[in-house]
Amino acid sequence: MMPLDDNAAIELTAFAWVPPFAQGYVRDLRIRWALEEVAAPYRVRLLDVRSKPAEYLAEQPFGQVPAYRDEEVQLFESGAILIHLGLRHSELLPAAHAERMRTIAWLIAGLNSIEPQVGELGSVDVFHKDEAWTGERRPQVVDSLRRRFGQLQSALGGAEWLTAGFSIADIVMVSVLRETRECGLLDEFPELSAYVARAEARPAFKQALSDQLAAFRAHEPQFQGEAA
Amino acid sequence: MMPLDDNAAIELTAFAWVPPFAQGYVRDLRIRWALEEVAAPYRVRLLDVRSKPAEYLAEQPFGQVPAYRDEEVQLFESGAILIHLGLRHSELLPAAHAERMRTIAWLIAGLNSIEPQVGELGSVDVFHKDEAWTGERRPQVVDSLRRRFGQLQSALGGAEWLTAGFSIADIVMVSVLRETRECGLLDEFPELSAYVARAEARPAFKQALSDQLAAFRAHEPQFQGEAA
Numbered sequence: 442m443m444p445l446d447d448n449a450a451i452e453l454t455a456f457a458w459v460p461p462f463a464q465g466y467v468r469d470l471r472i473r474w475a476l477e478e479v480a481a482p483y484r485v486r487l488l489d490v491r492s493k494p495a496e497y498l499a500e501q502p503f504g505q506v507p508a509y510r511d512e513e514v515q516l517f518e519s520g521a522i523l524i525h526l527g528l529r530h531s532e533l534l535p536a537a538h539a540e541r542m543r544t545i546a547w548l549i550a551g552l553n554s555i556e557p558q559v560g561e562l563g564s565v566d567v568f569h570k571d572e573a574w575t576g577e578r579r580p581q582v583v584d585s586l587r588r589r590f591g592q593l594q595s596a597l598g599g600a601e602w603l604t605a606g607f608s609i610a611d612i613v614m615v616s617v618l619r620e621t622r623e624c625g626l627l628d629e630f631p632e633l634s635a636y637v638a639r640a641e642a643r644p645a646f647k648q649a650l651s652d653q654l655a656a657f658r659a660h661e662p663q664f665q666g667e668a669a
Numbered sequence: 670m671m672p673l674d675d676n677a678a679i680e681l682t683a684f685a686w687v688p689p690f691a692q693g694y695v696r697d698l699r700i701r702w703a704l705e706e707v708a709a710p711y712r713v714r715l716l717d718v719r720s721k722p723a724e725y726l727a728e729q730p731f732g733q734v735p736a737y738r739d740e741e742v743q744l745f746e747s748g749a750i751l752i753h754l755g756l757r758h759s760e761l762l763p764a765a766h767a768e769r770m771r772t773i774a775w776l777i778a779g780l781n782s783i784e785p786q787v788g789e790l791g792s793v794d795v796f797h798k799d800e801a802w803t804g805e806r807r808p809q810v811v812d813s814l815r816r817r818f819g820q821l822q823s824a825l826g827g828a829e830w831l832t833a834g835f836s837i838a839d840i841v842m843v844s845v846l847r848e849t850r851e852c853g854l855l856d857e858f859p860e861l862s863a864y865v866a867r868a869e870a871r872p873a874f875k876q877a878l879s880d881q882l883a884a885f886r887a888h889e890p891q892f893q894g895e896a897a
Contacts, residue, residue: 498820498823498824502778502820502821502823502824503778503782503817503820504820505782513766513767514766514767514770514771515767515771516770516771516774517774517778518774518777518778518781518782520777520780520781521770521773521774521776521777522774524770524773525770525773528766538741538742538756539741539742539743542742542744542749542752542753543742543743543744545749545752545753546744546745546746546749546750548749549746549748549749549777549780550730550731550745550746552748552777552780552781553746553748553780553781553784553785554731554733554746556781556785557781557784557785557788557789560785561789569809572805573802573805574801574802574803574804574805574806575802576802577800577801577802578802578806581797589731592726592730592731592732593730595726595730596726596730
C-alpha cells in the first residue's frame with residue numbers, strides 16, 4: 442500500500458525544495474516514516490521555503506515544517522505529531538501506561554537532550570562554517586556531544602531499540618543521530634551507528650526518505666540564482 | 670496542604686546545591702510547580718551535583734535532574750514527567766484529545782523550538798562568557814532568539830495562556846522564558862513579559878521556587894574551595 446494519497450484525511454506540510462545539505466533531513470521525514478510504519482495514507486502540501494505565506498504561521502507558529510492535520514487535530518512540532526500518531530497506533534507507542542511514558546521520555550530525550558547539541562554542531566559546521574568563532578567553539582560542542590553520545594550508547598546497552606520494541610522514540614533519536622554521520626562523530630560509537638543503520642534499513646524509513654527526496658528533485662531550481 | 674512530604678509515593682531528584690546563577694532555574698522546579706498546582710504530595714532525594722553516584726545513570730541516562738518515580742512509573746526528562754502528571758490531573762492537561770494534543774504541541778515547542786536557543790544564549794553569557802568566540806556569536810544568537818520570541822508573542826496574541834487554560838505547556842514555556850529576563854531580552858517583548866509575570870504570580874510557582882531555594886540555602890558550601 443502506498444501511503445501517499447491525494448485524498449487522504451491526513452495532511453502534512455513539507456518544503457518543495459531545500460538546499461542539498463538539508464535534503465533527507467527535513468523534519469516531515471519523521472512523520473512520513475511513522476505513517477509508512479503503519480501504512481496510513483497521507484497527502485503532502487508543499488511550501489516554498491523562501492516565501493512561506495504569512496497565514497502559514499497560524500498552522501505553524503515558527504514557520505517550520507511539518508504542520509499536520511487530520512479529521513481530529515491540527516498540530517505542529519514533529520514530537521507532538523508523533524505522540525498523536527502513537528496514541529492511534531500501538532505499533533508506534535505501547536498502550537500500557539508505564540511503557541508508554543518511558544517511550545515518551547526517550548522521545549523527549551531525543552528532542553531536548555540530544556537534538557539541541559546536534560543542532561549546535563550544525564550551526565558550526567554548516568550555517569556558520571567559515572566564521573572565525575567556530576574554530577574556538579567547535580571542539581567544545583564536539584566534546585559535549587561525545588559525552589552525551591557515550592551516555593546514550595550506555596543506556597542503549599546493545600539493545601535493538603530504546604524501549605522494548607521499535608517506537609516513535611527511535612524515529613526521533615535516529616533522525617537526530619544520523620545528522621552526525623557525515624562529520625564522523627557517529628562512527629566513534631559503534632553501537633549507536635549500528636542502531637541508526639538498523640532503523641534506516643526499515644522499509645518504512647526508505648520509502649519516507651525516497652518520497653521526501655522525490656519532491657526535492659521535482660522542484661529543483663532551474664538556475665543557480667534561484668537557489669540563493 | 671504542603672506537598673513536600675517524606676512519606677509521599679512521588680519522589681523527585683534534585684541537586685542539594687548549585688552555583689548562584691542556576692539557583693531557581695534547575696529543572697526539578699518544573700515538576701515541583703506542577704505538583705504544587707494539584708497539591709500532590711512529593712518527597713525530594715537530593716544529589717551532589719559534583720559527585721553523582723554512577724548508578725544514578727540507570728534512573729537518568731544523562732546524569733541530570735529531575736528523575737521521577739511514583740507507584741506507577743520511573744521517568745526522566747521534565748517534559749515527559751509533566752505529560753505523565755498531566756494525564757493524571759486534567760487541571761494540568763485537558764482531557765479532550767484535540768485540546769490535549771495542542772497542549773502537548775506547545776509543551777514540545779517550549780522544549781524543542783525555544784529552549785535550545787535560550788540554552789545557546791546561556792552558553793554565551795554564562796558558561797563561556799570570557800571566551801573570544803562569544804563576541805562574534807552572541808549577536809547571532811540574540812537575533813535568532815528575537816525572531817522566535819516575536820513569533821511566540823504573536824502566537825500568544827495577548828491571551829492569558831498558550832491554550833484555553835493554564836497547563837503544563839505554560840510551565841515549560843515560562844520556565845524557559847524567565848531565563849532570559851536578566852539579560853534584558855524578555856523586556857523587549859511586553860506581552861511575553863506579562864505572561865511570565867502572570868505565571869510567576871501563581872502561588873504554586875512561588876511555593877515551588879521557595880522550596881528549591883531552601884534546599885540550596887541548607888546545603889551552601891562552607892568554604893569557597895568547596896564551590897569549585
